[in-house]
Amino acid sequence: MIIFLYGPDTFRSRQKLSQIKDKFIREIDKSGLNVQTLSGAKLDPAEFENAVFAPAFLAKKRLVIIEDLISKNKSPKIQKEILDILNNKIITDTILVFWESEIGPAKAKKTKSTTSREQNLLAKLKKEKYAQEFELLNTSDVVRFAADEIKRRGAQIEPGALRLLVDLTGNDLWQLNGEVDKLINYAKARVITTNDVELLVKTRLDDDIFKLTDALGQRRKSLALKLIADQLQSGTAPTELLAKITWQFKNLLLVKDFMERHGASYPPARLSYQIGLHPFVIKKTAEACRHYQLENLKKIYRHLLVIDYQLKTSQTSAELLFDLLVIKN
Helix, strand or coil, X not given: CEEEEECCCHHHHHHHHHHHHHHHHHHCCCCCCCEEEEEHHHCCHHHHHHHHHCCCXXXXXXXXXXXXXXXXXXXXXXXXXXXXXXXXXXXXXXXXXXXXXXXXXXXXXXXXXXXXXXXXXXXXXXXXXXXXXXXXXXXXXXXXXXXXXXXXXXXXXXXHHHHHHHHHHCCCHHHHHHHHHHHHHHHCCCCECHHHHXXXXXXXXXCHHHHHHHHHHCCCHHHHHHHHHHHHHXXXXXXXXXXXXXXXXXHHHHXXXXXXXXXXXXXXXXXXXXXXXXXXXXXXXXXXXXXXXXHHHXXXXXXXXXXXXXXXXXXXXXXXXXXXXXXXX
16 A cells, blocks of 8 residues: 655645654554664665565554655656655555655646656656645634644634734744644633733734845845745745735735725724734734835735746746846835
């Protein structure tokens, strides 16, 4: 059996990987001696073959997990040799899991362009029966995810506090999970309130992404370029960076458009009701709107949609795509 877990939502793909591992230990090998995890970045075909075809020790099967072979192993030759092993040998006594944290646009394009005769490893794994892609959740799904997580841990949260929590963290489930832990520990047995969220949760409006949108609005292009480079060099995935920037500009566009039509003095509480964002987020976003004209926000948002398409379909480097966002706006 071959299982392939991939996609930008690494929190849920990691959850799935943990579930597979826990189930294997619970039902097949309580000792855990037949579980092996290998780094794909350093993997060679001989090591792969030894792990996959080694006999199970006092159990029916082995579980072998390969992490980031496609995204971090830079040798096409090694990937080709591993593909040949998968195509030419039958795996009977091993459950083989490939987990990928980030598959870049160049990989995706290569997959589309390969013929059936020259099929690459990624193309093969995507066709496996147990391949599962983890896309980033939309806002409604994040709200449900957060509510389920809080309930699963035996805690309660006010509806307004839940909405604010999601508004502040967006679809970054790693941050959301950490904030939920923090809130539950702080509230102890009582219901989590909006005040708790405002006090404890780190908002994305206060991080470098907010500084980036501020720099763009003030035409401080050198600073904006530096902030983008810092994000990418620190390990932020291009898709994650794009999601954060798009989230900011979507909110800016919604608030700016409403303020232009109804006046800048429109009460934040009513604006919150009309737009569907928490008043706390409305207040922070309204402050940033002063640097932008509505048409400029629309132009930038359209450019972000183009970047989303190019990240998925072109071989242009992510850094260049983001740099062009700054230069052209």
